Amino acid sequence: MTEDTPQLCLNAKVMERNLDRLATFAKENELSFRPHVKTHKSKQIARKQMDAGAVGVTVATLDEAEVMIDAGIPSVMVAYPITKAEKIARLKTLAERAHMIVSIDTTVGADLLSEAFVQESVDVWLKVNSGLNRCGVEPGEEAAKLAQYVSELPGLNLTGIYTHAGHAYGATSEDERLAIAKQEAESVVTSAGRCEDAGITIPHRSIGTTPTVFDAGVYDGVTDIRPGNAIFYDMVQVGLGVAKPEDCAVTVKATVASKHTNRLVIDAGSKALSLEKGAHGNESVVGFGYVAEHPELMIEKLSEEHGVIPIDPDSNCPLAINDTIHIIPNHACVTVNLFDSYVVSTGEIWSVDARGGSK
Template identity: 55%
Template sequence: MMTKKTIHTLDTPTLLLDLTILEKNLDEISLITKENKINWRPHIKTHKSIEIAKMQLERGACGITVAKLEEAEVMALGGINDILIAYPLSSPPKLERLKALTAKAKITIAIDSLAQAEKVNEAFSGASLLPVWIKVNSGLNRCGVEVDEVVELAIQISMLPYLQLTGIFTHAGHSYAAKSLEEIKEIAYREAKSVVESANACELVGIKIPHRSIGSTPTFKYGAAITGITEIRPGNAAFYDMCQVGLGVAEASQCALTVLASVVSVKKDRVIFDTGSKALSLDQGAHGNKSVVGYGSVVGHSEMTIARLSEEHGVALLHSDTTLTLTDKVQIIPNHACVVANLFDEYTILRNGIVIDNWPVDARGKMK
């Protein structure tokens, strides 16, 4: 009889993924989209996994979203055939790769300027029509055109022979800096409004916009219910993390991803783990999030805060006595799951505390 493998038998640091929690998170997103009769196009930059992307598609996702062309190439190779690249591609080498990729999957890309649109159109001269979506700035002030600029850009794109404008989208990443759920709800409303108003304005001049898409894990539950939205693209909601817990968007019990660490030293006022910045990252929250304390939460050990990270050391300061001793193992919920997943080659998959599989982080390090 084969002995069941538990986390206590694993070496560290190890990236753990609780399959039961992951499935519950994905089922919840799927239910929200069905209740609101909208589509779901999850952002895979959180998990970077073909296996998890397929789990999302099995639960009704219409396709996936990626941040980078190289991520799209990995996912297409894995058999996923409807991909939004939510990034404004324009350099000649990338556009050549993009053309090659469109032979393997349905690819849609983001457009946020006429200059970019013209470069893409020129690159696709003589090729099949490339679907494009205009990215609108809904308050993050990163990429994206302003709402009052959308119609002009849409008209200009409609005159380019090798591009087909089919959608408008945005990402309210500034919701990560919200101070309350009420503020998150208000950001969700403005996020959806920026897309719906832009799409309606385009349709008034005869340009049909069938896809009206919003993202952001903090806002998707609220934005999904707003009339006129056709699609949501949450990424982090597959795993959740301490940033989402700090925002009040999720509970720690919903965090599917943890890092298994070992105690390598115990001192009077601190415990040192073998999980430094190379395992937990130095990220303390995206886009101004100030809700997290320390560099991850040690599950079951509120007596400590991970206050410092060097490359291989995680230093947890003690607020009170601890039961941890040398070689003990703990699970740490990371601050930002997306960054931490990119630090490991594979997930160790758990079900009820038992190791059942290992899955590669297929698109790890795919930045081009």
């Protein structure tokens, strides 16, 4: 096993515990479990999720879809509108190898997919906006109108409605997070109801988002969950109150490279930890990661290969040059994508198979 740093470390026992919690929740609430793999980007972990009861996986890109199909995953949902000709052609090729579900949120996107799949047909899910204000039609009447349009197009099988309440990552209180979870579930269930009032059956009503999954997932009418980060957790989730540091399965191992009167310098900078403090405005995150062995320390500054930790000259900081620390990242999904492999607590090395994978 490599001992060099910076190193992406995975605690297999913690990951398995997180996975078991999700799988048990899905089973107890009769939900289809379709986890998002953009967090881990690993064939090995995706197979473990399938073994735990997942019906398939969710991806953000076709690169990720291809890696998952290569791993033998039988059903892949692409939670991103596919409209570019090159991507549609690639999607058609992938659809010959596995069951694909594609996102739609515009009539233009629907038309382009219909033209491409008029001979073969493909399952599509309509995305509704539950408050993030990114992709997605407005729930209710606008969703039903697009569903009607899609249902009349050849080549498209409208089988689901889904949303992503990413604004939950910016919640400043538990009450706000729970309100977002309610809004998330209702946006999907209400939209599906409006569609079914018009005679359009919507068998899948899917929610995602780790901060809300255990709350939105219990709403009557929700059938499908797609959490990603919950396989690992990170300091954003800790700040939101949905996890504790001991629930975080991924850390970055770093070495003290330099020590001065008022600071330590470690060999993990922005190319190992990223500069993110929460993509959706979460203010609970302090610094650039949580030093597990010394929570009193804060990583104050990152350059590309350096992390700077201020120390009190009178504190007698015990860390010396070549000592190592483990850092829980602010955002695990971004951090994982910076590494080629995991060093697993079992002694194994697992590849980050879909690293990059942005197309």
